[in-house]
Amino acid sequence: MKGLSILGSTGSIGIQTLDIVRLHPDRFKVCSLAAGSNIDLLEQQIREFHPALVSCASPQGAADLQKRLSKRDPRPTIVTNAEIAATAEGVDLVIGGLPGSAGLVPSFAAVRAGKDIALATKEVLVMAGDLFMRTAREMAVNVLPVDSEQSAIFQCLQGNGESEIRRILLTASGGPFRDMPVSDMAEVTAAQALQHPRWKMGPKVTVDSATLMNKGLEVLEARWLFDLKPSQIEVVIHPQSIVHSMVEFMDGSILAQLGATDMRIPISYAMAYPERIASGTEPLSFPNVRNLTFMEPDMEKFPLLKAAFDVLEKNDTAASIILNAADEVAVELFLAGKIPFLHIHKIVLDALDSIPTEKTNTLEEVMAFHEEVVGQVRDRCASLL
Ligand SMILES: NC(=O)C1=CN([C@@H]2O[C@H](COP(=O)(O)OP(=O)(O)OC[C@H]3O[C@@H](n4cnc5c(N)ncnc54)[C@H](OP(=O)(O)O)[C@@H]3O)[C@@H](O)[C@H]2O)C=CC1
Ligand SMILES: CC(=O)[C@@H](O)[C@H](O)COP(=O)(O)O
Numbered sequence: 601m602k603g604l605s606i607l608g609s610t611g612s613i614g615i616q617t618l619d620i621v622r623l624h625p626d627r628f629k630v631c632s633l634a635a636g637s638n639i640d641l642l643e644q645q646i647r648e649f650h651p652a653l654v655s656c657a658s659p660q661g662a663a664d665l666q667k668r669l670s671k672r673d674p675r676p677t678i679v680t681n682a683e684i685a686a687t688a689e690g691v692d693l694v695i696g697g698l699p700g701s702a703g704l705v706p707s708f709a710a711v712r713a714g715k716d717i718a719l720a721t722k723e724v725l726v727m728a729g730d731l732f733m734r735t736a737r738e739m740a741v742n743v744l745p746v747d748s749e750q751s752a753i754f755q756c757l758q759g760n761g762e763s764e765i766r767r768i769l770l771t772a773s774g775g776p777f778r779d780m781p782v783s784d785m786a787e788v789t790a791a792q793a794l795q796h797p798r799w800k801m802g803p804k805v806t807v808d809s810a811t812l813m814n815k816g817l818e819v820l821e822a823r824w825l826f827d828l829k830p831s832q833i834e835v836v837i838h839p840q841s842i843v844h845s846m847v848e849f850m851d852g853s854i855l856a857q858l859g860a861t862d863m864r865i866p867i868s869y870a871m872a873y874p875e876r877i878a879s880g881t882e883p884l885s886f887p888n889v890r891n892l893t894f895m896e897p898d899m900e901k902f903p904l905l906k907a908a909f910d911v912l913e914k915n916d917t918a919a920s921i922i923l924n925a926a927d928e929v930a931v932e933l934f935l936a937g938k939i940p941f942l943h944i945h946k947i948v949l950d951a952l953d954s955i956p957t958e959k960t961n962t963l964e965e966v967m968a969f970h971e972e973v974v975g976q977v978r979d980r981c982a983s984l985l
C-alpha cells in the first residue's frame with residue numbers, strides 16, 4: 601500500500617488523482633488531503649477516502665468542517681496548513697497539485713521530510729528549480745513529473761540517461777487564440793480564455809495556455825527536471841495534443857509519448873512508477889485522430905514564450921521569479937475582469953524590464969523576493985486600473 605498526501609485535492613489534478621485511487625483501492629491509501637475553500641467537496645472526499653488528516657485554507661473553513669464531521673468517529677485531524685498534510689504520518693508519495701506559488705512551501709516540506717513527490721505544480725521548479733532538485737537529491741527522494749509534457753519526456757527517457765539527450769521538443773496546443781489575429785485578442789474575455797481547445801484544467805493554467813506562458817513555464821520546468829542547457833529545449837505547436845512531447849537522442853532517434861488528452865495517464869504513471877496501471881481512459885482511435893500536425897510558435901504574437909526563453913538564457917533564478925510572480929498577478933487581474941487580455945503580456949514584460957533582480961539562495965529568500973515582486977507589480981498595476 602502506498603500512502604498518499606494529495607495537495608489540492610479539490611482541484612483538477614486532485615480530483616483526477618482520486619479517480620485513480622478509486623480504481624486501485626488495493627494499491628493506494630489516502631493519508632492526508634489539502635484543499636482551499638471548497639469545503640463541500642472536501643467533506644465528500646473525507647467521507648469516501650477516510651484520510652487521518654486534512655488541511656483547508658482558512659480557520660472558518662476548518663471550523664465549518666469540524667461541525668460537519670462532529671458525529672464522525674474517527675474524525676480526521678483538521679489543520680490550516682498544507683505543509684502538515686504533506687509531511688503527515690504514513691505518507692510515501694505527495695501529489696503536488698496546488699496552483700502557483702501556493703505550492704512552493706508545501707512541496708519543499710514534502711521533499712525535506714523525505715517524501716517522494718509527484719509534482720504538477722510547475723511553478724515550484726520555475727521559482728526554485730535548482731534548490732528544489734538539489735534538495736530532492738540530498739534527501740534521495742524521487743521527483744516524478746505530472747505535467748503532461750514533462751511526464752512524456754520522463755517516459756521517453758526510461759532506459760536512457762539525460763547525457764544522451766540532443767534536445768527535447770515540448771509540444772503546445774497553441775491555446776484558444778492560436779489562429780486569432782492579435783488585433784482581435786485585445787477584446788477577448790475571461791470566458792473565452794478559459795475555453796481551452798483540448799484540456800479541462802484549473803483557471804490559472806488555462807489562461808497561461810492562452811498566452812503561451814504555460815509553455816514558457818514548462819521550458820523552465822524542463823530545464824531543472826532534466827538538467828538541460830537552453831540550446832536543448834524547443835517548443836513546437838501541435839494542436840491535437842496527442843503527442844505529449846518528444847526527446848531527440850544523440851544518434852538522431854526521436855522518441856515521443858502519445859496518448860489520449862487525459863491527465864489521468866501522467867498522473868497514474870507518477871503514482872505507480874516504475875509500474876504502469878490502468879488509468880480508466882479509453883483506447884485512442886487513430887482513425888478518429890486522423891492528423892498529427894506541427895508548426896513553429898509565433899513568438900511575436902505570444903511574447904511571453906519568448907520572454908521565458910530569454911529568462912532561460914540568462915540562467916538567473918530571480919528573473920524566473922519575476923516572470924512567474926508578475927504572471928500570477930496579471931492573470932488574477934484578468935480573471936477578475938480588471939484588465940484586458942493583452943495587458944497580461946504588458947505587465948509581465950514591464951516587470952522583467954524594470955524590477956531589479958536579487959540573490960535568492962534559500963527558500964526563505966525565494967519567498968521573500970516573490971512577495972516583493974508581487975507587491976511591486978500590484979503597485980504598478982494600480983496606476984493601470
Ligand atoms: N489541471 C491540469 O490538467 C494540469 C495542472 N497542472 C498544474 O497543476 C497545478 C494545479 O492545477 P489545477 O489542478 O488545474 O488547479 P485548480 O485550480 O483546479 O485546483 C487548485 C487546488 O488547490 C487548492 N488551492 C488553491 N489555492 C490554495 C491555497 N492557497 N491553499 C490551499 N489550497 C489551495 C484548491 O482548493 P479549493 O478549490 O478548495 O479552493 C484546489 O484544490 C498548477 O500548478 C498547474 O499548472 C499541470 C498540468 C496539467
Ligand atoms: C495538461 C497539461 O500538461 C497542460 O499544461 C497543457 O500542456 C496545457 O496545454 P497547452 O499546450 O495549451 O499549454
Ligand SMILES: [Mn+2]
Pocket residue numbers: 747748749818
Ligand atoms: Mn503541461
